[in-house]
Amino acid sequence: MLKKISFLFGFLALAGCQSTVVTQGGAEGSSTEISEVTLGNDGTFRVGVLLPLSGNAAKQGNGLKNATMLALEDVNEPNLILQYYDTKGTPEGAQVAAVNALNQNSRLLIGPLKSSSVQAISEEARSRNVPVIAFNTGSNVLQPGIYTLGLMVDEQVDRIMTYAANHGRSRFALLIPDNKTGVAVARAAVKSAQKNGVKITRIGFYTPGTTDFSDISKQMSDYNARTGRLQNLKNSLKAKVNAGDANAAKVLARLNKTDTLGDVDFDTVLIPESGAGLKAAVAMFGYYDVYAPQVKFIGTSVWENTPLNRESALRGSWYPALSRSHGSYFANKYANLFGERPSSLYSMGYDAVALSAALSKKSGADLNETITNPDGYLGINGAFRLLENGQNQHSLDIVEVRPGGDVIIDEAPKKFDLMEPFDGNSAIVLEPGYQAPRIFGKDTSTAQSLIYGRSLGLENQPLDYIPTAQEKEIVREGLQKLNIVVPE
Missing domain, CATH: 3.40.50.2300 (Response regulator)
Structure with missing residues (x-):
């Protein structure tokens, strides 16, 4: 008791x-x-x-x-x-x-x-x-x-990631400061992902104190690849339009209203930032076509120090709090x-x-x-x-950002009976077939050494390209979501 x-x-x-x-x-x-x-x-x-x-x-x-x-x-x-x-x-x-x-x-x-x-x-x-x-x-x-x-940083990360995983989120990106706190967040997130059976797909590092997230957000959102994918499809359709294909002209007109094609490989972004930095980071993700609710933004308890209800891009976001x-x-x-x-x-x-x-x-x-x-x-x-x-x-609450103010959506448990202590500082043991997240804003080997305690072997490195079959599937799913059928 x-x-x-x-x-x-x-x-x-x-x-x-x-x-x-x-x-x-x-x-x-x-x-x-x-x-x-x-x-x-x-x-x-x-x-x-x-x-x-x-x-x-x-x-x-x-x-x-x-x-x-x-x-x-x-x-x-x-x-x-x-x-x-x-x-x-x-x-x-x-x-x-x-x-x-x-x-x-x-x-x-x-x-x-x-x-x-x-x-x-x-x-x-x-x-x-x-x-x-x-x-x-x-x-x-x-x-x-x-x-x-x-x-503790690690218990905050585990609480919010566990809640997100239990509510359908399975692919996480981390946007973290390039300092000890950021590394602690990354280590805890990797361990929590293992515990919850979800995946960290990418980690972006930024200079602490910055409010310029344009470059790191662009990289993390694969903006160039997604715009390039769309442009390639448009070029193909233009050739058909020039050949007199009326259906291709209709599809091209619809695609001209979009900026990118294909989803990012994450459905959740964890940002342990507050104030102007948090607002700027989320705004830049939106600028590069990464929005809620398709992508859920989550944070740590530092969010509690920032009025968020007026930020439309953050409405529906979650964070843990005392x-x-x-x-x-x-x-x-x-x-x-x-x-x-x-x-x-x-x-x-x-x-x-x-x-x-x-x-x-x-x-x-x-x-x-x-x-x-x-x-x-x-x-x-x-x-x-x-x-x-x-x-x-x-024992932490989970809070949701809403227009009328932040609301507790999952109350802090009042007992520790079913809550095992979470230690984000212990050694990370990799399971067979583990694929590390892609790293942005920092040398990959250096980042892996900080997070995992060592540089990982080739078998654990992330792919730096998209296989052809996967690329075709991304295009197919992207068009399906737009309810577009491309003429053969």
């Missing part, structure tokens, strides 16, 4: 209470210089909260602090003490903060924010057997005792208290404190064993569980 964090039993009633953040002896000030002070064991459960309260990431750090203080008020656990330490947004600052927190009897550390800072404190925390619950999802810093509540079952309570209360809507990152801070409250009641228990309870917990962001390797699993 799923373990429920205690605040969920009473937070609806709390919503009507006076909205004031109070320290009630539970929240103590921050420290930045190494201190030799050691607090006695007074029966309280002390949690060191390591955040960038100054420096470049101060906005996120203070937002997280606000969220943790809001959670402290809601859980109303008198034995829980939060002690705040400023990491200054640097690994060195994080080390100082961690030493102070540990010297002052913190039994659990929440934070830091950046992967470099998590790495900087890991050895010290593990040597003192104090668990760390961070927010960064870099798999290179996660290990037993060093956990993250951050939303469960919204209880998130509105947190978002509304945070906005009332602090004058702005919280990011999803801040809700992680809330859940970290709620989890701390649950741990504070386990007197004498092995914290790591309790933290990694396979039944998981139910928080503001829905069901989640922390895994022994430091990664996590969230």
Whole structure:
């Protein structure tokens, strides 16, 4: 049975209470210089909260602090003490903060924010057997005792691809940034495709931050081949028209209204992009004759940060998101208290404190064993569980973009009974006859080495041409969809 964090039993009633953040002896000030002070064991459960309260990431750090203080008020656990330490947004600052927190009897550390800072404190925390619950999802810093509540890329990719596969989508293209995140998306997509019995047909890489997707979209959509195919047919018909074939003239007139002939070899495009970049990418696919609903656009949780309902090309698209079952309570209360809507990152801070409250009641228990309870917990962001390797699993909604606003079309499961953890970072084992996707925007061998951990053999390489029989079938199907019969 799923373990429920205690605040969920009473937070609806709390919503009507006076909205004031109070320290009630539970929240103590921050420290930045190494201190030799050691607090006695007074029966309280002390949690060191390591955040960038100054420096470049101060906005996120203070937002997280606000969220943790809001959670402290809601859980109303008198034995829980939060002690705040400023990491200054640097690994060195994080080390100082961690030493102070540990010297002052913190039994659990929440934070830091950046992967470099998590790495900087890991050895010290593990040597003192104090668990760390961070927010960064870099798999290179996660290990037993060093956990993250951050939303993992691989679980997002698997959730959306599994949903798409279960709803008839079988051939996927990936348009991904040429960076670590893009590679993580590609690895997870390849593994999810294997799990779901679907195929990744092509992967396009783009420069992070760009809004110019014209070239990569043109390549991925086989625009030149599809326009060339149409032009060849038109040329053949023109010869018949010149010979006096009236039927050929009618067919040619209809074909003159189209730009391409034949479908692309994918029915779904995964784009882990947001904002102007996402809108530009989808618009360019449309420009090169790749449209919904024939092709479904899907994304990751970053889509939630972009208003999409006014984008006609994205209507009907899907993306995964943290469960919204209880998130509105947190978002509304945070906005009332602090004058702005919280990011999803801040809700992680809330859940970290709620989890701390649950741990504070386990007197004498092995914290790591309790933290990694396979039944998981139910928080503001829905069901989640922390895994022994430091990664996590969230129960995610599937959201559809509609004109009136995004709508949940598949609610996040509330139990992990039937949900096996998905590890997109483990080695990819290729099945016999596996054919790798075509690569665009990057050297194929380099891309394969990043995704598969090695350059693949000739037997796994994609075809760089279309066999004659397949080409004829593409033309036949294309004309059939246009309801056109070409005269012999």
